[in-house]
Amino acid sequence: MYQLIKKCGDARLGEFTTVHGTVKTPGFMNVATVAAIKGGLSALDLKDVRCQVMLCNTYHLHVRTGDEKIKELGGLHAFTRWDGPILTDSGGFQVFSLASIRNIKEEGVVFQSHIDGRRIFMGPEESMRIQSNLGSTIAMAFDECVENPAKYDYAKLSCERTTRWLIRCKEEHERLNALRDTVNPHQLLFGINQGCTYNDLRIKHMEEIAKLDLDGYAIGGLAVGEPTEEMYRVISAVEPYMPKNKIRYLMGVGTPGNILESVKRGVDLFDCVMPSRNARHGHLFTRKGVINLNNAKYELDTRPVDESCGCPVCRNFSRAYLRHLTKAKEVLALRLCVMHNLWFYNTLMEDIRAALENDTFEDFYTRNVNLLDRRRTD
Amino acid sequence: MYQLIKKCGDARLGEFTTVHGTVKTPGFMNVATVAAIKGGLSALDLKDVRCQVMLCNTYHLHVRTGDEKIKELGGLHAFTRWDGPILTDSGGFQVFSLASIRNIKEEGVVFQSHIDGRRIFMGPEESMRIQSNLGSTIAMAFDECVENPAKYDYAKLSCERTTRWLIRCKEEHERLNALRDTVNPHQLLFGINQGCTYNDLRIKHMEEIAKLDLDGYAIGGLAVGEPTEEMYRVISAVEPYMPKNKIRYLMGVGTPGNILESVKRGVDLFDCVMPSRNARHGHLFTRKGVINLNNAKYELDTRPVDESCGCPVCRNFSRAYLRHLTKAKEVLALRLCVMHNLWFYNTLMEDIRAALENDTFEDFYTRNVNLLDRRRTD
Numbered sequence: 001m002y003q004l005i006k007k008c009g010d011a012r013l014g015e016f017t018t019v020h021g022t023v024k025t026p027g028f029m030n031v032a033t034v035a036a037i038k039g040g041l042s043a044l045d046l047k048d049v050r051c052q053v054m055l056c057n058t059y060h061l062h063v064r065t066g067d068e069k070i071k072e073l074g075g076l077h078a079f080t081r082w083d084g085p086i087l088t089d090s091g092g093f094q095v096f097s098l099a100s101i102r103n104i105k106e107e108g109v110v111f112q113s114h115i116d117g118r119r120i121f122m123g124p125e126e127s128m129r130i131q132s133n134l135g136s137t138i139a140m141a142f143d144e145c146v147e148n149p150a151k152y153d154y155a156k157l158s159c160e161r162t163t164r165w166l167i168r169c170k171e172e173h174e175r176l177n178a179l180r181d182t183v184n185p186h187q188l189l190f191g192i193n194q195g196c197t198y199n200d201l202r203i204k205h206m207e208e209i210a211k212l213d214l215d216g217y218a219i220g221g222l223a224v225g226e227p228t229e230e231m232y233r234v235i236s237a238v239e240p241y242m243p244k245n246k247i248r249y250l251m252g253v254g255t256p257g258n259i260l261e262s263v264k265r266g267v268d269l270f271d272c273v274m275p276s277r278n279a280r281h282g283h284l285f286t287r288k289g290v291i292n293l294n295n296a297k298y299e300l301d302t303r304p305v306d307e308s309c310g311c312p313v314c315r316n317f318s319r320a321y322l323r324h325l326t327k328a329k330e331v332l333a334l335r336l337c338v339m340h341n342l343w344f345y346n347t348l349m350e351d352i353r354a355a356l357e358n359d360t361f362e363d364f365y366t367r368n369v370n371l372l373d374r375r376r377t378d
Numbered sequence: 379m380y381q382l383i384k385k386c387g388d389a390r391l392g393e394f395t396t397v398h399g400t401v402k403t404p405g406f407m408n409v410a411t412v413a414a415i416k417g418g419l420s421a422l423d424l425k426d427v428r429c430q431v432m433l434c435n436t437y438h439l440h441v442r443t444g445d446e447k448i449k450e451l452g453g454l455h456a457f458t459r460w461d462g463p464i465l466t467d468s469g470g471f472q473v474f475s476l477a478s479i480r481n482i483k484e485e486g487v488v489f490q491s492h493i494d495g496r497r498i499f500m501g502p503e504e505s506m507r508i509q510s511n512l513g514s515t516i517a518m519a520f521d522e523c524v525e526n527p528a529k530y531d532y533a534k535l536s537c538e539r540t541t542r543w544l545i546r547c548k549e550e551h552e553r554l555n556a557l558r559d560t561v562n563p564h565q566l567l568f569g570i571n572q573g574c575t576y577n578d579l580r581i582k583h584m585e586e587i588a589k590l591d592l593d594g595y596a597i598g599g600l601a602v603g604e605p606t607e608e609m610y611r612v613i614s615a616v617e618p619y620m621p622k623n624k625i626r627y628l629m630g631v632g633t634p635g636n637i638l639e640s641v642k643r644g645v646d647l648f649d650c651v652m653p654s655r656n657a658r659h660g661h662l663f664t665r666k667g668v669i670n671l672n673n674a675k676y677e678l679d680t681r682p683v684d685e686s687c688g689c690p691v692c693r694n695f696s697r698a699y700l701r702h703l704t705k706a707k708e709v710l711a712l713r714l715c716v717m718h719n720l721w722f723y724n725t726l727m728e729d730i731r732a733a734l735e736n737d738t739f740e741d742f743y744t745r746n747v748n749l750l751d752r753r754r755t756d
Contacts, residue, residue: 034706035699040418040713044694065677065702072678073698081694299443300450316422316459320451321413324443328412331709335418 002216002247002268006356010239010266013356016216016247019186020077020085020137025247025268026352028259028345029053029087031276034060035070035080038276039338040331043082048312049339050346053085053137055271058130059094063113063120067133075135075183087271088136090127090192093220093252096145104144106161124168132176135183140218141169143192148224155196159205162194166209188215190249196221197230199237206241217242218249219267223258232261239266256285256348256372260365263352275345279337282326285344287368289376291319293337298323311343348372380594380625380646384734388617388644391734394594394625397564398455398463398515403625403646404730406637406723407431407465409654412438413448413458416654417716418709421460426690427717428724431463431515433649436508437472441491441498445511453513453561465649466514468505468570471598471630474523482522484539502546510554513561518596519547521570526602533574537583540572544587566593568627574599575608577615584619595620596627597645601636610639617644634663634726634750638743641730653723657715660704663722665746667754669697671715676701689721726750 002025005013016023030037030051037046037054046054056076061067073079076086095102095111102111108123122130127142143162146155173189176182191209195201209217219238222231235250242248249269250262259270275285282293286306291298304314305322313322313336325333355364380403383391394401408415408429415424415432424432434454439445451457454464473480473487480489486501500508505520521540524533551567554560569587573579587595597616600609613628620626627647628640637648653663660671664684669676682692683700691700691714703711733742 034702034708036703036706036708036710038709040709042695042710042714044690060706064706065698069678069698073680073696078680079696079699079702081699300447302451302456312422317420318451318457320443320447321457321459324412324457325414328414328438328442330412330414331416331418331712332414332420334709335713336420 002245004244008356008359008361009264011263011356011361012266012268013353014247014268016268018085018137018188019184020083023052023085023269024353026259026263026349026356027052027269028349029055029269029271030342030346031055031271031273032080033057034064035076037338037342038273039279039334041335041338041342043080045339046082046342049342050350051084051342052346053087053269054080054082055087055089056134056136057094058088058091058127058134059098061134062091062130063115067130071133071135071183075133077135085137087138088131088134088140090140090142091122091130092127092143093145095122106164108142124165125172128169128172128176132173132182132184132187136187137184138188138190138216139173141166141189141191141214143194143220145221145224146194146196148196148221148226150196152198152201155194155198155201159195159201162192163205163208166191166212170212170214190214190216190218192218192220192251193238193242194221197226197234199234202234202238203241206238210241210243214246216247216249216269218251220251222250223252223254228258231258232265235262235265235267242266256345257369259348260352260369260372264361264365275341276338279341280334282323282333282337284337285341285372286376287372288378289371289374291376293319293323293326305340309340309343310347311340313337313340313343380623382622386734386737386739387642389641389734389739390644390646391731392625392646394646396463396515396566397562398461401430401463401647402731404637404641404727404734405430405647406727407433407647407649408720408724409433409649409651410458410460411435412442413454415716415720416651417657417712419713419716419720421458423717424460424462427720428728429462429720430724431465431647432458432460433465433467434512434514435472436466436469436505436512437476439512440469440508441493445508449511449513449561453511455513463515465516466509466512466518468518468520469500469508470505470521471523473500484542486520502543503550506547506550506554510551510560510562510565514565515562516566516568516594517551519544519567519569519592521572521598523599523602524572524574526574526599526604528574530576530579533572533576533579537573537579540570541583541586544569544590548590548592568592568594568596570596570598570629571616571620572599575604575612577612580612580616581619584616588619588621592624594625594627594647596629598629600628601631606636609636610643613640613643613645620644634723635747637726638730638747638750642739642743650723653719654716657719658712660701660711660715662715663719663750664754665750666756667749667752669754671697671701671704683718687718687721688725689718691715691718691721
């Protein structure tokens, strides 16, 4: 459960206790889509990059190897050997973004598997059952991810349906947790706020789902193409209506600058594929901005990516070696770049927490917010 | 330098001392083609899989990032951070197998880069200069790798040219080692025996190159498609003519069974891409035969790949998880499978050495030679 330790403006320092350990917040969750971090990192490596929470994708695990089989194998913790908290998404985002043919009804969504094309039905109950089988620490409610931009009328109808789906999720989740053979009887459930970029829909929806007294609340449907300022506006609009005693999770966000801006607006938890996706392109985060390893100037650069970084990559390898591996498209390039970027995100959160603890968050924010996302110049 | 500790039949237990550390033989070299092990293993990981020698490919490093740049960066040891012995091949094998257009003359070979198509000339002196720039512990002489099968007359002419090339290699190698700014002034040079599958050519060539008193001798041009029995026949034929006080390296070999057969015939050193190539297809070596992770029977198998294996993968992950990662084509599958297979090869060599030490090699050979390469049944 969430405990607020202190506030600096709207920014919150807190702790979130789960059956798999305590998460210090603000915190960043490391994405392990199919129960493996992209770039060849195992659960053992996650400890080395100071990860607190691993995030797995329900849809991907449902279609391959299958949640029922993973349940037989003891759930995601036994499967991956990660013993810290695991959050599973609802599957909704993938259903709405990956599946080519889909049909949304009150009961749920019919869509085709992107692997073998077979027809799959997923609704609130199915999503809860899959996540229960996976035995994650935190399950996410099944919601509709509306495309951006969306018409007001559709957004409103979708919001109302997402609320009805959430009620069904909660009911099914409680039933599953109480079953004798459930993998994790202490599984938590987070609700997801929707409403596109319409302040009034966001607020109304937040007020409704807050009544359900869930274990945490996420803001979904942002960072899907809208201007960043619009995202910040929505967060600021909805934040006053989020329960103070519950953890708040901004889904799929974002750049280091986005995270800093969102912490300032009261968000506690983040996830994003950016550390691994950018690593794939040789883009590395540093405290002085982003390095692009494809740049010829690093060819003979014997310095680490960031002299001030204590990650396993910067402690051992040069920019020149990483550039060489990147140009040669070696798997090792991907692994080392992902390791560095995840370490960067995880330790950025540590420093944000330290700044909150020491009452220097405003200063930390000012010094870093415009620096982190820009291109590094040395 | 090589020190023979003891013999069991023709099998030899020995030690090979280099400026970068001592190699216990029989030993297996781990292939890091472009200065990185396939599957995302770094030099740091090599220690964890009990690697003794890393092998890098001269041709690949010449065409990308370039040996002169790697020299500027301090050579391969500084570049990769591997501080043990490194062997570089001559580039010859890639020139003769990868390059589409080539033209062999007495001076050397003109061929096209497989990366950008540019014309490259490589002869004995060029190969020595590139390997000197890379600063490897052991350089290999530049030889012609004749296709199999080859006509006797061509094989004979090629052999004679390879001898002339070897003399030029030795001269250039000595000159380079004596230069003031050379990366590794203690670089060793191995000659390579050729002669296709013709015993008389093999023996004559071996006798000639033995006179040059090189730091070690390799048998090249085998395991290129000829029947295994023919390979063993050639090794047995040429072995009596190899200097007793020099290390013997069988290039590009092979399966665990091949290695055991070749140790029995007096070979000390091996390299092969098989541990990583087979890993890519989900084929894992164990002491009871080969496991194919694609086999459906492993889907719910919570056992490690091999209960008797102490590798980082078997200590942590199940067959079911590895199979899941393999089916999902996750990079992590590749990494974990390569780790296991390299550990298998490296510790197989440890056990061969222990058997030689304890005078139980014949027994070890008999128990294992037909077991290791076959399909595991449980």
